[in-house]
Amino acid sequence: MSDHPHGADPTDSAPWWSAPTPSPDDPFEPTSPGGPSPADPSPPADSPADSPAAQPKRGLGSAVAAAATAALLVGGAAGGVAGYLVADRANGRVHDADVNLGAPPAGSLDRSPDSIAGIAATVLPSVVKIEITGTGRTGTGSGFVIRDDGYILTNNHVVAATSNGGRLQVRFGDARPVDAAIVGRDPRSDLAVIKVVEGSGLTAVALGNSDGVAVGDPVVAIGSPLGLAGTVTAGIVSAKNRTVVAGSAAGDQSSFISAIQTDAAINPGNSGGPLVDARGQVIGVNSAIATLGEGFPTDQTGSIGLGFAIPINDARRIAEQLIADGSADHAVLGVQLDMTFEEGGARILGPGQGSQPITTGGPAEQAGLQPGDVITKIDDRPIMSPGDLIVVLGTYIPGDTVRVTYLRSGEEQEPIQVKLGSFDRLNG
Numbered sequence: 001m002s003d004h005p006h007g008a009d010p011t012d013s014a015p016w017w018s019a020p021t022p023s024p025d026d027p028f029e030p031t032s033p034g035g036p037s038p039a040d041p042s043p044p045a046d047s048p049a050d051s052p053a054a055q056p057k058r059g060l061g062s063a064v065a066a067a068a069t070a071a072l073l074v075g076g077a078a079g080g081v082a083g084y085l086v087a088d089r090a091n092g093r094v095h096d097a098d099v100n101l102g103a104p105p106a107g108s109l110d111r112s113p114d115s116i117a118g119i120a121a122t123v124l125p126s127v128v129k130i131e132i133t134g135t136g137r138t139g140t141g142s143g144f145v146i147r148d149d150g151y152i153l154t155n156n157h158v159v160a161a162t163s164n165g166g167r168l169q170v171r172f173g174d175a176r177p178v179d180a181a182i183v184g185r186d187p188r189s190d191l192a193v194i195k196v197v198e199g200s201g202l203t204a205v206a207l208g209n210s211d212g213v214a215v216g217d218p219v220v221a222i223g224s225p226l227g228l229a230g231t232v233t234a235g236i237v238s239a240k241n242r243t244v245v246a247g248s249a250a251g252d253q254s255s256f257i258s259a260i261q262t263d264a265a266i267n268p269g270n271s272g273g274p275l276v277d278a279r280g281q282v283i284g285v286n287s288a289i290a291t292l293g294e295g296f297p298t299d300q301t302g303s304i305g306l307g308f309a310i311p312i313n314d315a316r317r318i319a320e321q322l323i324a325d326g327s328a329d330h331a332v333l334g335v336q337l338d339m340t341f342e343e344g345g346a347r348i349l350g351p352g353q354g355s356q357p358i359t360t361g362g363p364a365e366q367a368g369l370q371p372g373d374v375i376t377k378i379d380d381r382p383i384m385s386p387g388d389l390i391v392v393l394g395t396y397i398p399g400d401t402v403r404v405t406y407l408r409s410g411e412e413q414e415p416i417q418v419k420l421g422s423f424d425r426l427n428g
Contacts, residue, residue, distance in 0.1 A: 113280070114278055114279070114280075116220055116232070116234050118280075119220050119276055119278070119280045120220065120222065120232045122280045123144075123205060123220075123222055123274065123276055123280055123282075124173070124222060124230055124232070125172070125173070125203045126144050126145040126202070126203050126204060126205045126274075127142065127143070127144050127145075127205075127222045127223065127230070127273060127274060128142070128143050128144065128145070128152060128170040128171060128172055129141075129142060129170065129171040129224040129227070129229040129230075130142060130143050130152075130154060130158055130159065130168070130169070130170050130171075130180075130194075130224075130272065131168075131169045131170070131171060131177060132158070132159060132161055132162050132166060132167070132168055132169075133162070133166050133167040134161030134162045134165070134166035135161065135164065135165055135166060137161050139158075139161070140224055140227045140269050141154060141155065141158030141159070141223075141224070141269060141271045141272045141273075142154065142158070142222075142223035142224045142269065142270055142271060142272040142273030142286070143158070143170065143194065143272045143273065144205050144222075144272075144273065144274045144282065145202045145203060145204045145205060146193075146204055146205065146207070146319060147202075147204055147323075148200070148201060148202045148203065148204050149199060149200055149202070150195045150196035150197075150198075150199020150200065150202060151183065151193055151194075151195050151319075151323060152170065152180070152193065152194050152195065152196065153191070153192075153193055153272070153285065153315060153319050154191075154192050154193075154194060154271075154272030154285075155190050155191065155192065155246070155247070155271045155272040155285065155287050156185045156186060156187050156189075156190045156191055156192040156247055156255075157190055157246070157247045157271065158192070158271050158272045159182055159185065159192050159194060160185065160187070160192075162182065163182060163185060167179070168180045168181065168182065168194060170194070170196060171229060173229070173230065178196050178197070178198065178199070179196075179197045179198075180194045180195060180196050180197060181194065181195055181197060182194050183195050183322055183323060183326060184321075184322030184323070184325075184326035184327055184328070185322070186318050186321075186322060186327070186328040187247060187255060188255055188328070188330055188394075188423075189255055189257070189310065189314065189315075189318050189328065189330075189394065190246045190247035190255035190257065190287055190310065191285065191310065191315055191318045191319065191322070191328075192322070193319050193322040193323055205274060205276075205281075205282045206279075206280060206281045206282065207281060207282050207312055207316055208276075208277055208279065208281030208282055208283045208312060209281075209283070209312075209313065210260065210283045210284060210311035210312045210313045210314070211311075211313055213237055213240065213260060213277070213283050213311075214237065215236075215237050215238065215239060215240060216236055216237060217236060217237045217277060217278065218234065218235075218236055218277070218278050219234070219235060219236060219237055219262050219264055219275050219276060219277060219278075219283070220232060220233070220234050220264065220275075220276045221233045221234070221235070221262065221264040221265070221266055221270060221273065221274075221275050221276075221286055221307065221309075222273050222274055222276065223266075223269060223270035223271075223272070223273025223274075223286060224269045224270070224273070225265075225266070225267035225268065225269040225270045226267060226268065226269050227269055228269070231270075233264045233265040233266070234264055235262050235263040235264030235265070235305075236262065236263060236264075237260055237261070237262055238261040238262055238263050238305075238306075239260075239261040240260055240261070241258050241259075241391075242258070242259045242260075242261045242308060243256060243257075243258060243259075243385065243387045243388050243391045244256075244257055244259045244288050244290075244308045245257075245288070245387070246259075246287040246288040246308070246310075247287075256387045256390040256391050256394070257287065257288075257308070257310050257314075257391060257394070258311065258314070258391040258392070258394065258395060259284075259287070259288070259308035259309060259310060259311075260275065260283065260284045260308065260309045260310075260311055261306065261307070261308055262275060262284075262307045262308075262309065263305040263306070263307070264307060265305075265307070266286050266289050266307030266308075267289065268289075270286045270289075270307075271286060271287055271288075272285060272286065272287075273285075273286045274286070275309040282312050283309075283311070283312050284309025284310055284311055284312055284315075285309055285310040285312065285315050286307060286308075286309045287308060287309060287310050288307070288308040289304075289306060289307050289308070290304065290306035290307075290308075291304060314394065314395065317397070327424075329397075329398055329422050329423055329424045330393070330394065330398070330422075330423040331393050331394075331396040331397055331398045331399075331400060331420040331421070331422070331423070332362075332363070332393065332398075332420065332421050332422070332423045332426060333362070333363050333364045333369075333389075333393065333404075333418065333420065333421070334358065334359035334362020334363045334364045334365065334421055334426055335348045335349075335357065335358050335359070335362075335364045335369065336348065336349045336356065336357045336358075337349065337386040337389065337390075338350075338353065338386065339386050341374075341385075341386060342385070343374075344374075344376070344384055344385075345374040345375055345376040345383055345384065345385075345406075345407065346374065346375045346383050346385065346386045346388065346389035347372065347373070347374045347375075347386070348364070348369065348370070348371055348372060348373050348374075348375070349371060349372075350371050350372040351371050351372070353371075357371040357372075358370070358371060359426055362421055362426055363418050363419055363420055363421045364418065366418075366419075367404070367416050367417065367418040367419075368416060369404070369406065369416070369418075370408065372408070372409075373406045373407065373408050373413075374406060374407040374408075375389055375404060375405070375406045376405050376406060376407060376412075377403075377404070377405035377415075378392045378393070378402050378403070378404060378405075379402050379403050393420070396420055397420075398420055398421060398422035398423075398425075399419065399420065399422075400419070400420050401417055401418065401419045401420070402417070402418055402420060403415050403416070403417055403418075404416050404417075404418050
């Protein structure tokens with residue numbers, strides 16, 4: 001999950017392609033799109049490779065390969081000479097001073113508003129590149145304007161490094177950087193709101209309805225992958241309600257999110273940018289990618305067509321709280337979960353496994369849940385893992401009443417009604 005190459009001697013005059021490659025899992029790495037310069041393939045003059053004893057013996061395969069290479073080179077040269085001689089004998093020259101390949105075809109360059117180009121033209125003015133200089137780290141991310149007076153929504157992990165000092169700037173298109181300040185951060189949802197210090201008259205995006213999204217719907221992702229501002233990619237909604245982990249920057253906790261999955265290319269630097277539907281409305285906040293880890297027979301590290309966005313309906317609710325008072329509250333059951341449980345469901349820590357598996361006076365205790373109970377469903381949403389329970393609870397607000405289906409000692413019990421509590425109140 002979207003969680004240093006060496007180059008040439010720094011005293012050498014390095015060519016443009018020798019910039020360090022950014023780590024694709026770290027949005028705060030340098031964002032030059034170049035790769036590391038190749039090492040000098042020539043061995044030193046006194047290298048053992050110069051001695052006959054060190055030279056590997058060439059087998060038949062090597063000889064055939066060398067012969068094939070030579071044949072290709074000779075063939076190419078012969079073809080070029082022959083072509084020139086034919087042209088020269090035909091008319092004595094190969095250049096034409098009167099060349100005219102025709103004018104570009106006439107026609108309108110207008111695009112339909114619901115085309116990818118039309119959607120991009122509508123949304124791009126509201127998308128910003130975020131540049132941070134924090135304590136010992138720099139990086140870039142993305143965000144988008146949600147109010148015309150300068151409020152911008154992004155990921156918490158994009159701006160967290162500046163929460164205790166540093167500089168935060170945003171860049172609209174190719175304009176100069178403008179200073180911004182953090183309005184509020186919510187590590188639990190991996191969302192943050194920042195505000196342009198001198199912002200007014202900005203163009204805000206239109207927020208859509210993520211509950212109305214269907215698998216297969218076309219989507220467009222916009223942001224600054226690897227620092228390349230204004231990048232537009234397209235794809236479809238591949239799945240809904242994916243439980244994924246995002247965040248975990250600058251010492252903050254990881255965030256479990258119920259994500260919209262897309263195959264639109266998303267890379268480090270896209271974090272905080274909008275995922276947009278065919279109407280040009282934002283349906284998600286791009287937040288995480290899956291990459292191939294150890295055990296896969298490849299070194300693929302960038303986008304592999306598995307990107308994840310926080311649904312905008314969840315993000316809208318958190319953003320409103322952050323703008324109102326700088327913090328966001330969350331609905332909780334008042335239990336400690338066994339995060340190692342893998343037998344289906346979310347298990348409350350058993351007796352002796354935690355200092356307080358069930359919060360005294362909290363919603364779970366009042367409803368009759370006990371240590372060791374395994375929650376298998378919240379309302380009609382199946383719970384297959386501890387992460388699923390965290391994600392599902394994140395779609396409710398304190399005070400909501402939910403139906404909890406659970407097992408006790410392996411036996412399914414009669415579902416119970418639980419009125420969810422406030423995280424801030426239970427942990428204040």
